[in-house]
Amino acid sequence: MPCTVVAKIRLNGIKIFASCLLLLASAPIQAWNGTDHHAMGHIPLEAVAQDWELKTPCPIRPINSLLEKLGQLEPSLGDLWHLSDFIKINPAVAWEQLFPEELGRTSITPLEILQLHSTDPDDGRDQNLLIRDARGNPHFAFADQLWFGSLLGGNSQAFRHLEKPPFSWSNRQATFGFPFRAVGEATSRAEIYYQLARLAFELGEDYWGWRFLAGSFHYLQDLHNPYHSGQITPKLLRKGWKAYWSWGRKGHKELFATFAHIVSNSHRFMETYLEKNPNYAPLKGTDTVDLPSIHELALLSRDSSNKLFPALTEAVGEITDERLEGPHLFNSEREPYDDPMPYVFHGPNFDKAQAIIQGIVQDRFAATGRVLRTEVKLILQDRSIKEDPKLILQTIETLVSLHPAIEP
Numbered sequence: 001m002p003c004t005v006v007a008k009i010r011l012n013g014i015k016i017f018a019s020c021l022l023l024l025a026s027a028p029i030q031a032w033n034g035t036d037h038h039a040m041g042h043i044p045l046e047a048v049a050q051d052w053e054l055k056t057p058c059p060i061r062p063i064n065s066l067l068e069k070l071g072q073l074e075p076s077l078g079d080l081w082h083l084s085d086f087i088k089i090n091p092a093v094a095w096e097q098l099f100p101e102e103l104g105r106t107s108i109t110p111l112e113i114l115q116l117h118s119t120d121p122d123d124g125r126d127q128n129l130l131i132r133d134a135r136g137n138p139h140f141a142f143a144d145q146l147w148f149g150s151l152l153g154g155n156s157q158a159f160r161h162l163e164k165p166p167f168s169w170s171n172r173q174a175t176f177g178f179p180f181r182a183v184g185e186a187t188s189r190a191e192i193y194y195q196l197a198r199l200a201f202e203l204g205e206d207y208w209g210w211r212f213l214a215g216s217f218h219y220l221q222d223l224h225n226p227y228h229s230g231q232i233t234p235k236l237l238r239k240g241w242k243a244y245w246s247w248g249r250k251g252h253k254e255l256f257a258t259f260a261h262i263v264s265n266s267h268r269f270m271e272t273y274l275e276k277n278p279n280y281a282p283l284k285g286t287d288t289v290d291l292p293s294i295h296e297l298a299l300l301s302r303d304s305s306n307k308l309f310p311a312l313t314e315a316v317g318e319i320t321d322e323r324l325e326g327p328h329l330f331n332s333e334r335e336p337y338d339d340p341m342p343y344v345f346h347g348p349n350f351d352k353a354q355a356i357i358q359g360i361v362q363d364r365f366a367a368t369g370r371v372l373r374t375e376v377k378l379i380l381q382d383r384s385i386k387e388d389p390k391l392i393l394q395t396i397e398t399l400v401s402l403h404p405a406i407e408p
C-alpha cells in the first residue's frame, strides 16, 4: 500500500476518533460571560489606575492609521486582509465597531478600553476558520481544531479560547484528556495580542495598543476558568459512560459525543449558576505576580486553573440533579436560556460543595486580578524600552507559527 494511502487512512482514523471525542470541554464559548469579561477588564485596575496613568485619555484612532504605519514597516501588512492573515484570524472582523459608550467621542481612557474591549476576541475572529479541498468541502484549518470538533459557528472558536496542559502523572486527574499533549491555543493567543500591543505602542498608536492588550486580557481571563483549562476527568468519563448506556446509544448518540454532552452540561450550569449572584470583590487589589514575561504569565494562568478542574467539576456534580446527566443539553447559548435553579440538588453535601465552588471561583477571580495587573505592569515596562518594531513582528510570526495552518 502506498505511503500516502496509509497516511490518509491513519489521518481519517484520527479524525473519526477525534470527532467522537469532540467538545469534551467545549460548548459554552465564553469562559465567563460577557459581563464578567468587562468586569475583569477594569475592576482589577481601579486601585492602580491613577498611578499607572490608565485614566489619561488617548485619542480614538481609525484602524487605517495603524495599517498605514504597518505598511511602511512591512508592505505586505498594509491592509486588513493581510493583517488578519498574518495573525491567522477570520478577516471578516469589524475592527472599528465601537460600544455605545464610545460613540461620538474623540478620546477614551486605557481603563475604559480594557473594560470594553476585553470581549473583542469573541467577535467572530476565531470562528469559521477552515480550508476547502478541491471539491469545495470544508476542513479544519488548524490541527487543534480537530480535538474541539466544531468547524462552523460559535463553538468553532473553542480551540483558541481553551487550553489543556500536557498530561502529567503528578497531576493526572486534571491533565487527563485526549491527546496527551497540550491542546488548544489560548496561551499563545494571549502572547500574540500582547506583542501586537507592543508593536502598536512602538508605532505611536496607543489606542490600538490598548485595544490589543484588551484582546490579550480576554484569553488570560478565559484561562482562569478551570473548565477552559481542562478537558475531561476520569470521573466525568465514567459518568459519560453510564449516560451512554442508559440513554446515549438509544438516542443514537456516539459514545464520545455523550461524554461531551455531560461535560458541557456541567460547564454551562456552573457559569449560569454563578451569574445569579456574581461577586467581583476578589478581583480588586494592587498585588502582582513576580514573573518576567507574558509567556510565563499565560502558562501560570492555564496551569493554576487546570489544577482546580477536578474539584470544581466534582462539586458542581454534587449540587446538580441527575437531569444534567440526561439527554437534555443545558442551553446557555441562545434565548430562551435555561434557568440553572431548577437543576440545583439540595443533597447532604450541598453546603460543602457550594463552599468549594465559591472558594474556587473567588480564588480564580483573585488570580485573574493579579495576573491582569501584572500584564499591564509588563507592558508599561516594555513601553519604556525602545524596541525595533521589525523584531516585534518577527516575535509575532514565531508565535503564530507554533500552531501552523494545515496545508490544503
Ligand SMILES: [Zn+2]
Residues within 6 Å of the ligand: 029, 030, 031, 121, 122, 161, 218, 222
Ligand atoms: Zn473566550
